[in-house]
Amino acid sequence: MRIPYSPTLRLRRLAAELKQGRERSDLTVSQAGKALGWTASKISKIETTETRRITAGDLDRMMDLYKIHEPSKRQAMHALARDARERGWWSKYKEIFGSQALPDFEAEASVIKSFQALAIPGLLETREYAEAVFRGGRYTSPDEIERRVEARITRQEILTKVNPVHFRLVIDEAALRRTIGSPDVMAGQLRYMLHMAELPNIDIQVLPFSAGSHAALVAPFSILEFPDHLAPPIAHVDAVTDSVFFEEPDEVSRYSATFGDIQGTALSTAQSAQFIAEVLKTLEEEA
The missing domain is CATH 3.30.870 (Endonuclease; Chain A)
Known part of the structure; x- marks a missing residue:
C-alpha cells in the first residue's frame, strides 16, 4: 500500500515542533542535552532532521522537558514520528x-x-x-x-x-x-x-x-x-x-x-x- 504523505515533510514538521518547544522553554541545545543526559549533538541532529528515526521514549522525554503536556499535541507528535519512519x-x-x-x-x-x-x-x-x-x-x-x-x-x-x-x-x-x-x-x-x-x-x-x-x-x-x-x-x-x-x-x-x-x-x-x-x-x- 502506497503511503499518501511525505515522510520527509512529517519529519521536518516534528523537528520544527521540538525546536520551538525547546526555545519556548528557554533552553539552549547544550542545556537541553545536559538535562536529558544526551550530547548537544544528539539534540541538534534531531532538530536538523539528520536523525530520521526518533524513538517513542526519546520523544516523550523531550516533550516532558519542554512541558508539552497536552494529550492531543503529544499524540500528534507521536503520529509525526511514526509517519517519518515510513518508506515511500x-x-x-x-x-x-x-x-x-x-x-x-x-x-x-x-x-x-x-x-x-x-x-x-x-x-x-x-x-x-x-x-x-x-x-x-x-x-x-x-x-x-x-x-x-x-x-x-x-x-x-x-x-x-x-x-x-x-x-x-x-x-x-x-x-x-x-x-x-x-x-x-x-x-x-x-x-x-x-x-x-x-x-x-x-x-x-x-x-x-x-x-x-x-x-x-x-x-x-x-x-x-x-x-x-x-x-x-x-x-x-x-x-x-x-x-x-x-x-x-x-x-x-x-x-x-x-x-x-x-x-x-x-x-x-x-x-x-x-x-x-x-x-x-x-x-x-x-x-
Missing part, C-alpha cells in the same frame, strides 16, 4: 530520483506550479512519450527504460487521487512542437494533455513563440506549496546530475515572482487548449 514507494527508485526524491515532496503538495520549456512535464506524459524521452537519452537497456517509465507514471497518481494536487503548468510552445518518438506518439501525447486539462485541478497555459522575450528564459523549474501547517514552499530545478531544491524564502520568492510573470504572458487556459488542439490537428494532417 519512491525509495525503491533511489537511483532514479536521487537522495532527495521529488515524489517525496509531491506526495503532500497542495499546489505545484511548473514551467517547462523543452518537453512535456513528467506528470503529464503518456507511457509512449516517456519511453521515447528515455530512448533519446543515454538509456539503452529496455529494462532500465521500463523501470524509469514505471517510476514516472507512478508519480502521476497525485493528479487523480482523492484530494489531488492542483497542478498549474506554463509550457513553452517549443515543447509542443518538438516531435518526441513519432508523430503518432506526439499526437497521442497532445490528446492526453487536452484530456487532463479538463480536470478541475489542472491548469495548462501555453507560452507561444510570439510572446518573444519573457521572464523565464532560464532552466525549467517547479514550485511546490504545502498545507500551511506542514511546510513552507520550496522550488525545484532539475539538473543533469541531480535535483536541486531551493528552500530559503527569498529564493522561493524569486521563482514565485517569475512564475507569476510568465503566467501573465502566457495564453489563458481556454486559449491554450485551442492552441494545443491546433498543433494536434497539424500533426494529424501530416501523419
